[in-house]
Amino acid sequence: MVIMAGLVYGLNPSYVMPLTLNIEVEALALKHIFRAIMGIYMGLGIFWLLGAFRPTLWKSATLSNVLFMGGIASGRFISLGLDGFHLNFFIAMILELIFMIWGFYNLKVYNSSFGLK
Structure with a gap:
């Protein structure tokens, strides 16, 4: 999902951003x-x-996912308070919180299964 979101953001932002987020992207910066x-x-x-396929990378990949999603x-929570409510971004925030919590859960449960410390 994150790879697809990255492609949406970056492949052709001048075309995609106006369609998806109503943002005009004309400036080079x-x-x-x-x-x-x-x-x-x-x-x-x-x-x-x-990290999903290599046990030696699992813990660091899961931890970085938790930090990224959190x-x-x-940031979305701060924007919700300062900028107002937007349904799409609220749903994204909820999903990101779920992934963060799931990552914490996996770190707790599977840490010992992989012999990780």
Whole structure:
């Protein structure tokens, strides 16, 4: 999901952002920002996929996922209070909180199963 979101943000932000978020992306700096976001999302998404299949990376991938999801949800929560309610972003915040909690749960339950400390 994160890799797909990254592609949505960065492949062609001048075309996609007006359609999906009603944001016009004409400034070169804004295009760079969206493509940098794409790079972050793609890099982390690939790391999380590797962590799902390589036990040596599992703990660090899960922890980075927890921090990422918690960080985004925190930012959305702040925006909810300062900027107002938007249903799509509220739903995203709830999903991010669920993924964060699920990650904490997995760290607690599966840590000993992989022999991780």
